[in-house]
Amino acid sequence: MNISGIVLAGGQSSRYGKPKMFEKYKGLSFYEHSIHAFKAGGIDDISISTNNQLAPYFNNEKADILVEDKKHQGPLYALFFALHHMAKKNEWVFLLPADTPFVSSSFIKTVISHAEKAEKPYDAFVPVTGSKLQPLHGMYHRRCLPIIEEMINNNKKSMYPLIQSVTVHSLFFSKDQKDFLNINRKEDWFI
Structure with missing residues (x-):
């Protein structure tokens, strides 16, 4: 499979109070953990999708920077x-x-393994934890592009209409799996 790893790093971090992707955990910025997981999981083509305000602050030779227009x-x-x-x-x-x-990286390898073994063509592989969809940890085929473009032209911003409009293979994980734990507020560190 030909896969690009994309780190989503263009948010406002309004609940955190400052750009949280630059906070440190075990000596690495948050976003670098995603890059490391991709690399160790077998994906070499990695980009950080961000905006023009944040782009200059990313310093990682292992990923390209995609500046959203x-x-x-x-x-x-x-x-x-x-x-x-x-x-x-x-x-x-x-x-x-x-x-x-x-x-x-084991999470990355698990998703890729399911995609490689799929018996029919799917447009997306989306994790589910408990009963919660995790579309920001998913894999999407380029055939989704015209569907997404139409949704954007209709002012849609959520991932959920896309999930309902394409052929999705759901991948089930424990609701407590830490791969999906995002840090939205400073107090989230104490969970």
């Missing part, structure tokens, strides 16, 4: 922008948020 448009737009830029070289885009410092 419109900032703070949400994850659906970030996926559209990434697919648009990656579609010529890779069929798939694997998303990870920049605020999940506990994400692991």
Whole structure:
């Protein structure tokens, strides 16, 4: 499979009070944990999707920087922008948020393994924890691009209409799995 790893790092971090993707955990910025998980999980083509305000602050030689042409448009737009830029070289885009410092390479390998073994073509592989969809940890095929573009043209920002409009393979994980724990507020460190 040809896969681009995309770290979603264009949010406002309004609940955290400052750009949380640059907070440190075990000596690495949050976003670097996502890059590391991709690399160790077998994905070498990695980009950070962000905005022009944050772009200068990323310092990582292991990932390219994709500067979205419109900032703070949400994850659906970030996926559209990434697919648009990656579609010529890779069929798939694997998303990870920049605020999940506990994400692991074994999670990446598990999702890729399911995608490689799928018996029919799916447009997306989306994790589910308990009963909660985790679309920001999903893999999306480039055939989703025209569907996403139409949704954006209709002012949609959520990932959920996309999930309802494409062929999705759900991957079930424990509701307590730390790979999905995102840090939205400073007090989240004490969970």
